Amino acid sequence: NAGVTQTPKFRVLKTGQSMTLLCAQDMNHEYMYWYRQDPGMGLRLIHYSVGEGTTAKGEVPDGYNVSRLKKQNFLLGLESAAPSQTSVYFCASRGQGYEQYFGPGTRLTVT
Amino acid sequence: GQNIDQPTEMTATEGAIVQINCTYQTSGFNGLFWYQQHAGEAPTFLSYNVLDGLEEKGRFSSFLSRSKGYSYLLLKELQMKDSASYLCAVAYLGAGSYQLTFGKGTKLSVIP
Numbered sequence: 001n002a003g004v005t006q007t008p009k010f011r012v013l014k015t016g017q018s019m020t021l022l023c024a025q026d027m028n029h030e031y032m033y034w035y036r037q038d039p040g041m042g043l044r045l046i047h048y049s050v051g052e053g054t055t056a057k058g059e060v061p062d063g064y065n066v067s068r069l070k071k072q073n074f075l076l077g078l079e080s081a082a083p084s085q086t087s088v089y090f091c092a093s094r095g096q097g098y099e100q101y102f103g104p105g106t107r108l109t110v111t
Numbered sequence: 112g113q114n115i116d117q118p119t120e121m122t123a124t125e126g127a128i129v130q131i132n133c134t135y136q137t138s139g140f141n142g143l144f145w146y147q148q149h150a151g152e153a154p155t156f157l158s159y160n161v162l163d164g165l166e167e168k169g170r171f172s173s174f175l176s177r178s179k180g181y182s183y184l185l186l187k188e189l190q191m192k193d194s195a196s197y198l199c200a201v202a203y204l205g206a207g208s209y210q211l212t213f214g215k216g217t218k219l220s221v222i223p
Contacts, residue, residue: 040215043154054207059212098142098209100156102153
């Protein structure tokens with residue numbers, strides 16, 4: 001099993017450009033999460049999903065959209081990137097227990 | 112709301128014991144996690160406490176006191192590879208799902 005994978009691993013965007021980050025899990029988990037991690041701020045929840053076709057806002061949702069069309073995939077979209085969205089983005093998934101399993105992260109720079 | 116505090120940085124000597132503290136104020140508490148995160152890598156699960164007391168797992172132990180809003184992670188026989196950030200996270204019931212609120216992490220440096 002690959003666990004949780006994220007693509008791409010690195011990306012540089014210009015202000016105003018758009019992109020989609022893909023998260024995939026092969027553990028048949030119901031719950032999936034998107035976090036961002038910034039120096040001195042810790043991990044903060046952007047959006048999450050409790051199952052296929054459902055999404056909900058987390059702590060810092062502004063400027064991001066998500067979709068969960070298939071159970072194994074959770075997409076994070078930036079419609080118009082801003083320098084404040086420069087961060088490391090982590091996806092995580094969870095089954096029926098409490099433990100979340102994290103992907104390797106996507107390092108995004110917006111210039 | 113959720114509020115989690117842990118020290119920003121700690122330094123300890125190889126072979127020694129170190130205790131990383133975490134205090135929290137939260138509504139709807141459903142357990143406390145510790146994660147380890149090496150630089151440039153994803154967080155990995157270390158421990159989960161939902162009841163008061165000490166949970167031991169090899170060189171790592173985690174303690175919880177719900178009445179005091181306090182937890183610690185104890186690392187014994189420190190090794191150089193233990194140099195990492197340690198993240199305290201509280202589980203709570205959000206809209207439709209249990210969620211985690213993370214502290215800012217404690218960066219541990221192990222020196223020879």
